[in-house]
Amino acid sequence: MSGSNRPALSVQHPRKLGFIPSGHKINDMQGNLPPEAQEKREELQDLQETAQQVAAQKQQAETTLEESETALDELESVDEDATMYREVGELLVKTDYAEAQEDLEEKVESLQVRVDTLGKQEERVQSQFEELQEELQQMLGGAGGGGLGPAGGA
16 A cells, blocks of 8 residues: 555444444554554555445445335235336336236345345454454554554444
């Protein structure tokens, strides 16, 4: 990684996940770090950004999953002979009950896999963050040297 000047990050999701104790930012450690420590600090920043992106994607997938499950539940109360339409871009296209049900079931299944995958990715990012944080703290002379406390629990 290069020694570029990165702006301070205001992180919400990693803090909620227990990555960084409240009141701390990775840039609190900036000062006069050795090059190896500076590189680790930048890696921590990259992991923060990744954690934010993964958390946002997971939240969006969970919301879409809930909406799709609700639609599937509502479909059960619809008469199978009712005229139905589905959205295709900007158009509404006529569809039948069986096709609508199959499409929704496939969408729910796909979204469940996506949410599970993002959850595992979130756990991996947290684990990588904690390992890197520990390496940096050891590099700086123990737990007190880096200005970051324990990662905490998620």
